[in-house]
Amino acid sequence: xxxxxxxxxxxxxxxxxxxxxxxxxxxxxxxxxxxxxxxxxxxxxxxxxxxxxxxxxxxxxxxxxxxxxxxxxxxxxxxxxxxxxxxxxxxxxxxxxxxxxxxxxxxxxxxxxxxxxxxxxxxxxxxxxxxxxxxxxxxxxxxxxxxxxxxxxxxxxxxxxxxxxxxxxxxxxxxxxxxxxxxxxxxxxxxxxxxxxxxxxxxxxxxxxxxxxxxxxxxxxxxxxxxxxxxxxxxxxxxxxxxxxxxxxxxxxxxxxxxxxxxxxxxxxxxxxxxxxxxxxxxxxxxxxxxxxxxxxxxxxxxxxxxxxxxxxxxxxxxxxxxxxxxx
Numbered sequence: 001x002x003x004x005x006x007x008x009x010x011x012x013x014x015x016x017x018x019x020x021x022x023x024x025x026x027x028x029x030x031x032x033x034x035x036x037x038x039x040x041x042x043x044x045x046x047x048x049x050x051x052x053x054x055x056x057x058x059x060x061x062x063x064x065x066x067x068x069x070x071x072x073x074x075x076x077x078x079x080x081x082x083x084x085x086x087x088x089x090x091x092x093x094x095x096x097x098x099x100x101x102x103x104x105x106x107x108x109x110x111x112x113x114x115x116x117x118x119x120x121x122x123x124x125x126x127x128x129x130x131x132x133x134x135x136x137x138x139x140x141x142x143x144x145x146x147x148x149x150x151x152x153x154x155x156x157x158x159x160x161x162x163x164x165x166x167x168x169x170x171x172x173x174x175x176x177x178x179x180x181x182x183x184x185x186x187x188x189x190x191x192x193x194x195x196x197x198x199x200x201x202x203x204x205x206x207x208x209x210x211x212x213x214x215x216x217x218x219x220x221x222x223x224x225x226x227x228x229x230x231x232x233x234x235x236x237x238x239x240x241x242x243x244x245x246x247x248x249x250x251x252x253x254x255x256x257x258x259x260x261x262x263x264x265x266x267x268x269x270x271x272x273x274x275x276x277x278x279x280x281x282x283x284x285x286x287x288x289x290x291x292x293x294x295x296x297x298x299x300x301x302x303x304x305x306x307x308x309x310x311x312x313x314x315x316x317x318x319x320x321x322x323x324x325x326x327x328x
């Protein structure tokens with residue numbers, strides 16, 4: 001069978017080919033033009049990086065945000081119905097890139113409805129993460145408050161110890177100085193016998209007592225001077241712990257101020273684009289559907305034309321023609 005035979009078969013079955021193409025185009029047109037227009041809306045969220053977050057809260061990954069956006073409980077709260085949740089899950093597409101989450105909603109709804117639905121989901125996500133962050137911050141602030149009270153009580157106890165020691169030193173200094181002055185006011189105790197150049201027994205004892213009083217006065221004066229200059233740091237046994245406590249207290253105060261500032265934020269999710277919808281429908285692509293249907297109809301029509309020719313030739317002989325004779 002040469003090319004002319006193929007052309008002759010196609011010419012004989014031209015009405016079969018034409019009818020098949022027309023039917024395919026008709027069915028495709030009927031389905032395409034009866035189908036509702038498809039619109040698209042999109043939204044892009046960014047995960048913000050926050051400093052010094054509470055230990056009970058960790059920044060979500062884009063994949064975790066995507067999974068939460070599919071959470072039926074969250075969606076039911078923002079969309080209001082089980083049908084809306086199912087429709088959203090069937091028509092939503094998610095993409096992640098670095099710290100960005102893109103949500104695309106494509107379906108037969110109007111652009112305004114798609115935008116409103118995406119906006120509701122975005123608000124629900126941001127509110128959910130804002131609540132999680134607020135709860136973690138509240139818990140951490142409570143821990144900080146308790147720790148600050150403990151440190152302040154310890155520092156107050158150390159300060160009380162220092163104040164008590166300082167007052168006692170002042171009392172001892174005044175007492176020792178008074179005794180020294182009392183001895184100095186009695187010259188008879190320190191007189192020397194005439195001609196013998198020898199102190200009296202009372203004078204020797206008084207001189208020894210004065211030396212003893214001065215030896216007791218020196219550490220007292222040293223303590224008073226040290227406390228005046230250094231405060232608690234003068235006491236080596238508690239100075240290291242005092243410095244550590246003050247350092248930790250300062251760090252807690254800074255963390256507390258930062259957490260209070262974070263608590264006033266809206267959310268860790270920020271909308272950087274959208275939600276916005278397409279003004280023109282993105283589907284169905286009726287022209288493409290008709291083109292594909294025409295090509296398929298033409299292909300099927302050609303097959304039917306050859307099949308019709310085969311059956312017709314078989315009918316003329318009354319028996320099934322061998323494949324070789326058909327081709328020959």
